[in-house]
Amino acid sequence: MQDFTKYITDFFTCSSADVAQWFTFDPKSPILFNTALFLGLFLIFYPIYILTLRLKTYHLRNLYVFLFSLFFYYKSSGHYFGLLLLSGVIDYNLAKLLYEEKLQSFRKFYLVLSVVLNLGFLGYFKYSNFLIDNYNQWFEGNLAFQDIILPVGISFYTFQSMSYIIDIYRREITPTKNILDYMFFVSFFPQLVAGPIVRASEFLPQIYKKITLNSSDLNHALFLIIGGLIKKTVVSDFISLNFVDRVFDSPSSYTAFENLLASYGYAIQIYCDFSGYSDMAIGIALLMGFRLSVNFRTPYKSASITEFWRRWHISLSTWLRDYLYISMGGNRKGKFRMYFNLFMTMLLGGLWHGASWKFVIWGVLHGLALVVERLFKNVLHLPKNSFVRVVQVLLTFHFVVFCWIFFRAKDFETAFELIGNIGQLQWNPEQYLVILEGYRNVMLVMLFGFLWHFLPSRWSDGLKQAFGYLPIAGKALILAAVFWLVYASSSEGPQPFIYFQF
Numbered sequence: 001m002q003d004f005t006k007y008i009t010d011f012f013t014c015s016s017a018d019v020a021q022w023f024t025f026d027p028k029s030p031i032l033f034n035t036a037l038f039l040g041l042f043l044i045f046y047p048i049y050i051l052t053l054r055l056k057t058y059h060l061r062n063l064y065v066f067l068f069s070l071f072f073y074y075k076s077s078g079h080y081f082g083l084l085l086l087s088g089v090i091d092y093n094l095a096k097l098l099y100e101e102k103l104q105s106f107r108k109f110y111l112v113l114s115v116v117l118n119l120g121f122l123g124y125f126k127y128s129n130f131l132i133d134n135y136n137q138w139f140e141g142n143l144a145f146q147d148i149i150l151p152v153g154i155s156f157y158t159f160q161s162m163s164y165i166i167d168i169y170r171r172e173i174t175p176t177k178n179i180l181d182y183m184f185f186v187s188f189f190p191q192l193v194a195g196p197i198v199r200a201s202e203f204l205p206q207i208y209k210k211i212t213l214n215s216s217d218l219n220h221a222l223f224l225i226i227g228g229l230i231k232k233t234v235v236s237d238f239i240s241l242n243f244v245d246r247v248f249d250s251p252s253s254y255t256a257f258e259n260l261l262a263s264y265g266y267a268i269q270i271y272c273d274f275s276g277y278s279d280m281a282i283g284i285a286l287l288m289g290f291r292l293s294v295n296f297r298t299p300y301k302s303a304s305i306t307e308f309w310r311r312w313h314i315s316l317s318t319w320l321r322d323y324l325y326i327s328m329g330g331n332r333k334g335k336f337r338m339y340f341n342l343f344m345t346m347l348l349g350g351l352w353h354g355a356s357w358k359f360v361i362w363g364v365l366h367g368l369a370l371v372v373e374r375l376f377k378n379v380l381h382l383p384k385n386s387f388v389r390v391v392q393v394l395l396t397f398h399f400v401v402f403c404w405i406f407f408r409a410k411d412f413e414t415a416f417e418l419i420g421n422i423g424q425l426q427w428n429p430e431q432y433l434v435i436l437e438g439y440r441n442v443m444l445v446m447l448f449g450f451l452w453h454f455l456p457s458r459w460s461d462g463l464k465q466a467f468g469y470l471p472i473a474g475k476a477l478i479l480a481a482v483f484w485l486v487y488a489s490s491s492e493g494p495q496p497f498i499y500f501q502f
Contacts, residue, residue: 048064053213062180065288066187068189073189077151084151085183088161090114092175092179095168098114098165098168099174107169108169125150125154129145130356132144162323163322181204181207184207185203190288196293196295196315197319199293213289215468217286217289221283223464226478226479226482228283229276229483231273231275231276232272233485236269236272236449239265242439242442243261244262244266244408247259248262248409248410251421255435256421257428259421261439261446266401293315296312298311300393303393305366306374308396320346321345328344329341339374342371346364347363347364358412359407362406
């Protein structure tokens, strides 16, 4: 507790040089939700934000939040905040032209131009060196790699901006009243750098309403933020630094059982990392009076891959469904075309995650699984009981874990090395017990993570309700204890969120 108190005390009693560092970008220390810098800045930002809610007009509130969001993105990505502004200005004006245009051919032209520009920005920063590398390998070329840094969150705000103009093209929404409202939507800092991907249809109406904060929303917001911090730092980072990273870096240096445990470890690590970020983003937005959709619904409880994608990264899976799968024809052009559209949607979804063939394979595996499930949906009629459900959940979970190996491994060689090691697993309870004892703390944290994930929803609701009944002093005490736990377990400093790289 002493170290954390000193950290916060230093924040508020720092020199002018330290203050200057708050306003400059440090690529080695980008701002994260789980850093003291963000906590300090938010504690300054939030009281002023509450004062803006008392104004009769929402414009000053939106301007204030937009400027803070821009500063937040600068602290995350440096001068690339200019790219966010540029793409925002382009998309706002193209959407406005599209909405006012009467001729369908010109409307389609503005839409295509916007999509091409957005995907062009995304493709340049994310896939240039990937394409150069493949060209050099396939055609024995010698093109030089470009010195390109991927702007944090570009995949998220690009998809968000594209959904805005596509919805206007489909006449499902109308444009924002002015460019500030649009920039507020596309740059809203809680979900800017790692989602969830927010739809204009659900978010824009909220920015024009008078915001009222009630105790129920504040309690829920704090509950989400506390849970997100624990998931990210206490579970995900601890497992990663003390076990998973080491095994995945050199699988053959560890036993087959350790390779298997690392695979399970990464499954709960990536869930706690990404769902933890989503919980914090949703919680911070709720503290400000804005409601964002749930992004995770305990995905490892899924009894099929179809169900998994209804529970995992929901904002991305629904985006891919509504703007890619349906745009390709969905299930309206026959069964073969439906299977093809389903497969291609997941393949491109895999490529969205990163410029690497291993992400493509990850998407292909999930795409094939979805196609197979759809093929046999009306053929296999399994009895509906608890035993069958448990078997389905176990099979689905292990397929997802298998696919995560390709997602996590640094290359195919490492992935197949780890899979090959697991394939050599032999029944040896004595060795298992020695290994489990050697990694006792890591195993306890992993067990805690899985138990938390598989906790019945009524128990989670009960915990949230109990937290709401606590007096303010009790909530403050829990929040302080969580921050102490976060910093006590962060021996190597705050770790970036996994999805920052996407």
